[in-house]
Amino acid sequence: MVKIRYFAWVREKMGVDEENVALPDHVKTIEQLMIWQRERGETAAAAFENSDLLKAAIDQIHCEHDAPLEGAREIAFFPPMTGG
Amino acid sequence: MSAALKRATPHVQVQLEDFDPQKLAASLSHERRDVGAVVTFTGYCRDENGRLTALELEHYPGMAEAELRRIADEACNHWPLTGLVLVHRSGKILPGEQIVFVAAASSHRRAAFEASDFVMDFLKTRAPFWKKEHLLGEESASWVAEKEADLIDMKRWRR
Numbered sequence: 001m002v003k004i005r006y007f008a009w010v011r012e013k014m015g016v017d018e019e020n021v022a023l024p025d026h027v028k029t030i031e032q033l034m035i036w037q038r039e040r041g042e043t044a045a046a047a048f049e050n051s052d053l054l055k056a057a058i059d060q061i062h063c064e065h066d067a068p069l070e071g072a073r074e075i076a077f078f079p080p081m082t083g084g
Numbered sequence: 085m086s087a088a089l090k091r092a093t094p095h096v097q098v099q100l101e102d103f104d105p106q107k108l109a110a111s112l113s114h115e116r117r118d119v120g121a122v123v124t125f126t127g128y129c130r131d132e133n134g135r136l137t138a139l140e141l142e143h144y145p146g147m148a149e150a151e152l153r154r155i156a157d158e159a160c161n162h163w164p165l166t167g168l169v170l171v172h173r174s175g176k177i178l179p180g181e182q183i184v185f186v187a188a189a190s191s192h193r194r195a196a197f198e199a200s201d202f203v204m205d206f207l208k209t210r211a212p213f214w215k216k217e218h219l220l221g222e223e224s225a226s227w228v229a230e231k232e233a234d235l236i237d238m239k240r241w242r243r
Binding site for chain 1: 127141142143144146147148150151172183184204207208209210211212213214215216227228229230231234
């Protein structure tokens, strides 16, 4: 089981701010996880439609889409940041 | 950087409450005789020509603090700073209110100027905060989009 957290409009589109999921074995990278999200159903598909634009973090550290998920405890998806 | 200079430990804070820039800046020179320069930056919420009624700042608890600390540590590693303060608010912010504060202290001014500029550029593109604008006459609030200019600013520092 891994915790997935969502922020900003990704959170709004998903309808939840976090969930615990059991990822299938073939989902090994962030990119594969986003593809899996698009296949889950309409809600997740809408949130992950333009996944090229989304940012991800593994265990609270920014990562690229080809980052491996092995050992990850917390994965987060969010739009580009607008702080400051 | 001189081997004798101990790397500064930055003070990083994410909070709902407002902050006092003068007190925060003063903490960098308090009881020190080696600080020759303190540079500060305060970011405010604009009213967008009267259209903005409020800003909502969402953040990723845990990662926001960690990422700000990483940025601050990078600044302290790269410039001979005696101290660095970084405070970022979250939650509801009204026009005119303060959002973010950066202060850098060093023996000479160049490091303080450059480090504070660097911290702001990186904070803008890497700190997990998201702004939602409440605008006059609009039913629902809208998420602010990232600015191309901020990405360009951040890339200036890659040398």
